[in-house]
Each structure stands twice: as C-alpha cells, then as structure tokens.
Amino acid sequence: MKKVLLSLFFAFVPFLIFAQGFQVNLEGQKQIGMGHTGTALLLDGSSVFFNPGAVVNLSENYLQAGVSPLLFKSGFVPTGSNMQYNTADKVATPLSAYAVWGPKAARWKLGLGVYTPFGGLTDWGNNWPGKYTLTSLDLKTIFIQPTVSIKLADFISIGAGFVYNHGTVNLKRAIPLADANNPQGEAELKGSGSGIGFNAGVFIDTKTGLTIGITHRSKVNTKLTDGDAYFRVPASLQASFPSPNTFKAELPLAATTSVGFGYSFAKKWLVAIDGNYVHFDTYKALSFDYANNTNVLQDTYSPRNYKNAVSLRAGVQYKACDQLMLRAGGGYASTPVRDGYVTPEVPDANRGFYTAGLSYLVNKHFDIDLSFEYEHLASRTQTNIETQLAGTFKSNVYIPGVALVYHW
Template identity: 70%
Template sequence: MKKLLLLLFAILPAMVFAQGFQVNLHGQKQIGMGHTGTGLLQDGSSVLFNPGAVVMLPENFVQAGISPLFFKSDFNPSGTTDQFRTKNKVATPFTAYAVWGPKNSWWKLGLGVYTPFGGLTDWGNQWTGKYVLESLDLKAIYFQPTISIKLADFLSVGGGFVYNHGTVDLTRAIPLVNASGDVGQAELKGNAHGFGWNAGVFLKTEVGLTVGLDYRSKVNTTVKSGDAIFTVPASIQANFPQPNTFSTTLPLPSTSSIGFGYSPAKDWTIAVDVNFTHWSVYKVLGFDYAQNTPTLQDTYSPRNYKDGWSYRAGTQYKASDKLFLRAGGGYATTAVRDGYVTPEAPDANRYYFTGGIGYALAKHLDLDVSFEYERVISRTQTNIESQLSGTFKTNVYIPGLSLAYHW
C-alpha cells in the first residue's frame, strides 16, 4: 500500500504540462483566423502575440474577451465496453489588453492580462480511474506590462515583463475504506507564482508581406505552501498528518513563434503562424511535504516530455466597412510521450477549425465573435505509473466574444 500511495501523490499535477492545457485563446480576431497573429497588425492582442508590433498599431486600444471552453472526454478501459465521460463543466479563459501612445509616436505602452495555461475537468468519483483523478480546476493568469519601440518605418521591437499568478484544486480517491464503506480522499490546492518575459520583432516589407517573430519565456511557477488535505479512516490518520502543506516548482514552457501576413487583394488578408513549445524542460516532478511519515514521503517522478509544434493558417475577408468574416485552422503535435498520458490531460496530436465575425457597432467600438472545434485524436495508452489502461477520445468546443474600443 505504501508504494501505491506514493505513486498516487507523485502524479498529481501532471496536468500542467500537457499540450491540452496550453490555452491558445488570446483574441477573437486571431482565433477566427486559426490563432494566427504573430505577423499581423490587428488590435491590442499584439501585446501577447508580438510586442514588437504594438507600436505599429494605428490606434490605441482597450479591449476584453472571454472564450468559454467545453471539454468533452471519453475513456474506454482496455478489454471492456465500458464508457466513462467527464461531467459538463465550462472553463472560462479570458483576455484583457490596453495599448496607448501618442499618435505617430516612436513608442507605445501596453498591458495584457490573459490565461495561457489552465483546465477544468471532472470525471466524478465513480469511474475506473478515480484513484488517478476525480476533478481538476487549474488556472494560470499572466500579467504583462509592455513597451514597443519603432526603429524605422518598417521595423519595430518590443518586450514585456510577465508575472504569473496560478491556482490549482485537484481531488482523487485513495484506496482506503472506513467502517461505513467510504473511500478515502486526497485534495491538493494552493496558489502559485512565477516570472518571465515576452519579446518580439515586427517587419514590413516592400512587397506587402509582414513578418513577426515572438519569444515567450519559460515561467518557473512555484507553489510554496499548498494545502494537502487527506480524508482517511481514523485508524490510520496519523500516517497522513493534518494540517499539512506541500511545495513544488513547475516549469511552464517557453514558446517561439514566426508569423506572416499578406493581403493578396484589397479586402483579403491571409496569415500563417508556426509555433514551437519547449515542453522538454519538464523532465521530472518533485513534491516536498512539510510533514512526512513512513507512508507519506516526498516524491520524485520522471516525466521526460518532448517539444511540441503547431501549424496555423487563416484568412479574413472585409465584406463591408463594418463587417469582417474570418476562417482558419491548424494542427498541433502532442508533448506527452507514450506511457505518460493521464486523465488530467488525455493528450494526443490534434487538429482544429475556426471561424469568426467582426462587426463595427460604432465608429470606435468593435464586436468580435469566434468559434473553434478541436478534435484530439483518440489514443490508447497504459500509464507506466498508475497502470490505467484504455482509450481516450476528446472533443473541445469553444465559442468566444470580445469588445474593443479604439481611438
């Protein structure tokens, strides 16, 4: 039993490091165009997509948006016809941006508040993998003050400091039963903090092609005194000291992007982005509990994730002075190697399709809506630590809405 309990606690926060928990919902215009934006000038979302482009924006912006995320995952245990499904929960990634600078100035300032990592999953307490995970609520909120400088009419650079505030609340069952037949429970919850940066370069060419480069750094996010709460039979409560806390450091990975924008005709814009996410920084996971016992020891667990790529393309058509139509799509490779797939993030290679509409409600006020369908390719796996074996199938549905005021 001791070995099993150590294993259960060792794999608790693996959800942070799956491709499925990198939230790429950073602006409705960009979502509608397949998440392209590194090489485009569109709105205040450039604070995130490419700080170098911010000073090239012809106007100042204040905008905010939300993209409710509906995550539907099924699990079929190996050798059975059973089907287990996640409960209907809605995650709410959001964005807020502000850009300001004097008209035609060589500088602009920006501020971004956005959620690049997160997840909301609830498998319930009756499914076959309850000893691996029951529920998860994870949020990482980045705050990014930014400055952008024009070096020439065709070239600009920019960068920003990043502060991350994160929260996590995770529950799972423990294979211990009290006199009433109730299964033990473990809950880990706490706040995390980390620091990083974002920098970009933007280039306009004589042939009408725009090019952007962006680098978002790794953010080492630390939980210093998270609450470790164990509900177990009274006869063994001494093996799980209460109250108890834990600490850990989680490396949220860096992302490098290159993007291109081009207008082949007056009313058309096309864009292509390629993104590289350095997931391989996540090699091991360690937990340090404030109070240990022979049963509850600090843990060390290998992860050995691999780097991931995503390929994105999109287009926008200006139907009138007030109406814009958008479409796009993309493909992303998984960061999770065989043997490491978990119900926190049943990850695999994935493809997606997006669409969007923009409408000018008034001279200085825009409404943008978007929709994304994402299909995670089914994947049959046996986890090398928990031995949970079966096939995961996942679909994601994401509507979105934003308002932007510009002047």
C-alpha cells in the same frame, strides 16, 4: 506480528501536467477566428500577447476584453471494457484583456495584457476506473504583462513585456482505503503560486503586403510554496496522512517560440500562417515536497519526459463590407506527451482545430468580435507507465468566444 505496512499500499504520486492541453491558445477573438495566427498581424490590442514588437505599429489605441468559455470533453474506455466514462460538463472561462496607448505617430507605444495562457478544468468524478489517479483538476493561471514597443525603422520594430504569473490549482484524487461508510478516501491539494518571465518580439513590415513576426515567450516557472494538502482516510489511518499538510511544487509553464507571416494579397483579403515551437523538453519530472512526511506519505518524483511540440496554423480574413469582417482558420498541434505518459488531467494527443469568427464594427470606435473553435484530439490508447491506467482516451473541445474592443 501482523504489522501493517501501508507504505506499499499505493504510490501516492501527485500529478500535475502541462501539455498543449493546458496551453490554452485563446488570447484574442480576432486571432482565434483566423486559426489563432497573429504573430505577424496587426488586428488589435491583443498584439501585446501575440507580438509585442508589433504593438507600436497599431494605428490606434485600444481597450478591449474578451472571454472564451471552453468545454473540454473527454471520454475514456478502459482496456478490455466496453464502458465509456465521460468528464462532467464544466465550463472554463479563459479571459483576455488588453490596453495599448501611445501618442499618435510616436515611435513607441505602451501596452498592458492580462490573459490566461495555461489552465485546465477536468472532472472525472468519483466513480471512474482512474479515480485513484485523478478525480478532478481545476488549474488557473493569469499572466499580467506590461509591455513597451519601439519602432527602430519604418520596416522594423521590437517590443518586450515583463510577465508576472499568478496560478492556482485544486486537484483531487481518491485514495484506495475504505472504511465502513466510505468506499474510498480522498486527497485534495490546493494552492497558489507565482512566477515571472518575459514576452518579446520583432515585427517586420516589408511594405509589399507581407508582414513577418518572430516572438519568444519565455518559460514561466511557477512556484507553489505553501500549498495545502488535505487527506480524508479511515480514522484509524489518519495519523499516517497528516492533514492538513502543506506541500511545495514547481509548475514549469513552457516557453514558446513563434514565427508568423501575414499577407494581404487584395484590399479585402488577409491571410496568415504561424508556426509555434513549444519547449516542453525542459519538463523532465514533477516533484512534490510535503512538509510533513510519514512512511506512507513520501515526497514524490514523477518522470514526465516531455518532448518539444509544434503547432502550425493558418487563417484568412475577408472584409465583407465596412461593418463586417469574416474569418476562418485552422491548424494542427503535436502532443508533447510521449506514449506511456498520458494522464487523465489532460488526456493529450495530437490535435486538429478549426475556427471561424467575425467582427461587427458598431461604429468607428467600437467592435464586437465573435469566434468559435472546435478542437478534435486523436483517440489515444495508452497504458500509463506510472499508474498502469490502461484504456483509450478521446477528447473534443468546443470554444465559443466574444470580445468587446474600443479603439481611438
């Protein structure tokens, strides 16, 4: 008579979100130093990412690699409380590496880029009030992009690259089922998948010091077809949570359209502005399809209803001497996450960012680039529509970076 109806126990809704928070804009140390502008610049091999159409205009061949250890620090205070909960200190390591080659004075160049444009590393731990929505997330994507760039005329060139993405995700959340030894259960979802897309651009050199770039990086719909799902719950309920289980999901990594201008108004000075339009509105919902369903563990459909986002960036470079370039920049990015949809994976909000950088030219073939970026996310007080997680999020991001660049 006392049938246990666990199906109402909790809405088991997995929860992957790709916000600007997951769009990791760290694809070249020189560009980071200039506020992550670069659509209309010819700084080094990272043009493979920033504008494939510009690659052919690089005066040399490049082989380079950089890393930008990233510390995303979030704090959360529940509504009605004065207790702040913080994410653990974890360092993510976005990478970028580029190779560019072409015969001198040819009308074409080839390029290869390997970079990590989306990712997230968040660890709230097992004892925060939102633990039933998320305890930790580790998301990595790596894009591989072979590229060709062609000069159509002296003033205009185009380029395009094919993008292959390999993504991995590991996501944990607590389950509100207690037994004598464990105050809560745990769900862990992990898997990997792949997707394809492209990156194309046009580069215009007006020969007056003004350069113009337009690019479009396509959506990369990454499909996880055979993810593993593990559920640890009280033994008497394990049958309702088949474990190990598998799941299917799609992670839509948003398209970005960019327009940029570069202007060298004096021999030692270069300024740039970029505008990006990120097409997040294709991200309507996230669905998870479990291979093995029970009355408790159902397939899920979570509305996301993202809106498109913009970012505006500006930067300046000053050539202090033959061996030293100094850079500074900054920008503003709007959030694609509407009110009511903010989640702890990345508690996204409108953000401002400030950057600085330098290059030390060791010799005529070898540069060391350093960069530093600080991002400040506006504090955001939210009650999530799906989980009713209510509170105020605030986040800061600190990103130093270093790259080694060889060119000939």
